Amino acid sequence: MIKIIIWTVAVITVLGLLLALVLYLVAKKFKVEEDPRIDEVEKVMPGANCGGCGFAGCRAFAESAVKASNLDKNFCPVGGNEVMAKVAAILGYEVQAKAPQVAVVRCNGTCEARPKVNEFDGYASCAVKSLLYTGDTACSYGCLGCGDCVSACQFGALSMNPETGLPVVDQSKCTACGACVKACPRHIIEIRPQGPRGMREFVSCVNKDKGPVAKKACANACIGCGICAKTCTHDAITVEGNIAYIDPSKCKLCRECEAMCPTGAIHGVNFPKPLDKDAVKERIKIRQQKAKEAAAGDAASANNKADATAASPATAKKKVDTPVESPAAAKAKEDKKDE
């Protein structure tokens, strides 16, 4: 009996040693040379494998980053500047800090503003709904309200607001990976810079219909009237195809467009104080009057046109200097008057 056990142990031991040797030799012979930095880079990645960077996952990102000669095409929106700094340190590249971004829902067609014209009782998915018809409201551009974006979000940053029927972005959780942008069949969600202290202005509507049609479908729609573009002194707003768009790189957050918008389609978020529309309107009125007087004066003194046009940007610039606090300042002035 003991003999059998000994033999068994011996045979298995010898066999194990032999196979280990074979494995060792094979591993030596067919070793795949891999840049050790790939593992290092992968270690500092968030590990969400969300695909927000445009690669199949964090490892694919790391491989591509190691292969590339700079980090221009690689940016991890989830990790942000912090992770990119670490990646750059490992690889010895320079990385430019990117402004933190956030998903912005550009539809403001709440249940009250955008009454339902029919009832959808099919499979609750925006993709299915948009394939079948234009949705249960008269607006054929706005949010379909089935929450495809919410289920696409891996970070729990999106939720549906049952009162408005619209998705809400939790800025503290949003990583700007762009999964919701891809999931939305109406292309409502946009990735925009978060803005200083989270303050940002945007047009919360994508309706390309002409003004009366859009207004009929939704009380909060952008009607493409262009008042915002005319008001803006920073050239940040363009109106194309009956829809206004605020360029975040040019916007100075003066909130004048928001005050002037007749439908309330322009939204400003995270501002410390609520917008005093009347004060801002008054300010704009005075400025426009001054500009008019200046233009009239210029015409009277028979100056050439070049001077007049040169003068207007200068006056515009003057107003730029006090962008954010201006509504507050205007309010303060009013308070003084009351006293």
Add this chain to the structure above:
Amino acid sequence: MSKRTFSIGGVHPHDNKISRECRIEPLPLAPTVYISVAQHIGAPSVPVVAVGDKVKVGQVIAEPGGFVGAFIHSSVSGTVKSIAPRADLAGRPATHIEIAVEGDEWADGIDTSDTLVTAIPEDAKAIVDKIRLGGVVGLGGATFPTHVKLSPPPGSKCERVIINGCECEPYLTSDFRTLLEKGEQVVVGAALLKKAMGDVPCTIAIEENKPEAIAHIQEVIAKLGYSGIEVMEMKMMYPQGGEKQLIDAVMHRQVGSGALPISVGAVVQNVATALAVYDAVQKNKPIVDNSVTVTGECFPRQANLLVRVGTPLRYIIDYLGGVPEEAAKVISGGPMMGRAVANLDAATVKGTGALLFLTEKQTRRAPESNCIRCGRCADACPMGLEPFLLNKLARAKDWDAMEQNAAQDCIECGCCLYSCPAHIPLLDNIRIGKGAVMGNIRARAAAAKAAAEAAKAAETEKK
């Protein structure tokens, strides 16, 4: 001989033909009609009238926008009020020509009498040309321009014309009534189609639940004395009216993936299309009206109406007594393949075959549960696909795998959804995937074409 049907899949919904005894009655003219320029597959037509123009019934108001396109004729006489985008059945904007109706004056050259013209023109080309000028499109639902179908690509040969009188969708009865009331015209239309395709044999396929129609058409054929036209009694099975299914049932031939019916030598036309062909060729009468079944258990007045193209749906419904209170959904078409109407102000198009009213109870979807791998959907699929697999792939957005599993062959008949005991929205998901796959296929074809053209251009430059 046992009755024929197609070889794979299919389901047996209750046929519910409750409006089968209602004669086709003409609907009084609406005060205004809205005629869409995009009521067929292919490029939208281009309006050739201007606002303020006086038009007569049957006058051309829009010309084809491409080879795959169709003429559109005014369905009423009156004044063109506007040419502007208007929401269609699904609420999507499409250009509509609005005509205010004044009287009922027909354009010159149209024979509006009831006399049956049985003499078949000798020239096949002339027949096809008249069909093109008559704006005839497939009235079975797909609205594919008929003259394109009748002009097979060089190298392919038609061996049999099949007239589709199956009407396998539950509730619909307009084709059945057409067969009964206008059987002579349909048979002459079939003879014309047969002639246009080079005197090939012709089969009129009718399902066994319409014995009156089968007997009547057999009588008519004997009376008119055309040779080579036969009636085939089909077993009841949904979706027998599908083109590929009908070819399989009648000829026992299967059309390959992505191939056209002509590749197996078949041309399929609907009964209503055969009638339209008769009108266009023998009477010079273009498509200005079509028969529409208005039905549903909750709808008090069943009807088969002869409706002018472009009549607002609300006008039709109001004529029959308005939307019943218990109706929860109005469907354009049958319950299996029809689409819910999102906009009752929309107007009918050439392909509108039915308006179906369903109650809350009939339309309610049971909550979805997990797939239990019973395989009923795969058994039911008439295209031999695996809906449960396609559903899974569509949810994972794996379009390449969907293409390998032939999602592009799905005919959206709804058999999978009908048979699923777990109430999984199979068709909804597959449809998303099919759209993506078709997009990929088209993009590849366009890229291949561009590459071929570039190569050709380079070659000619070399020379």
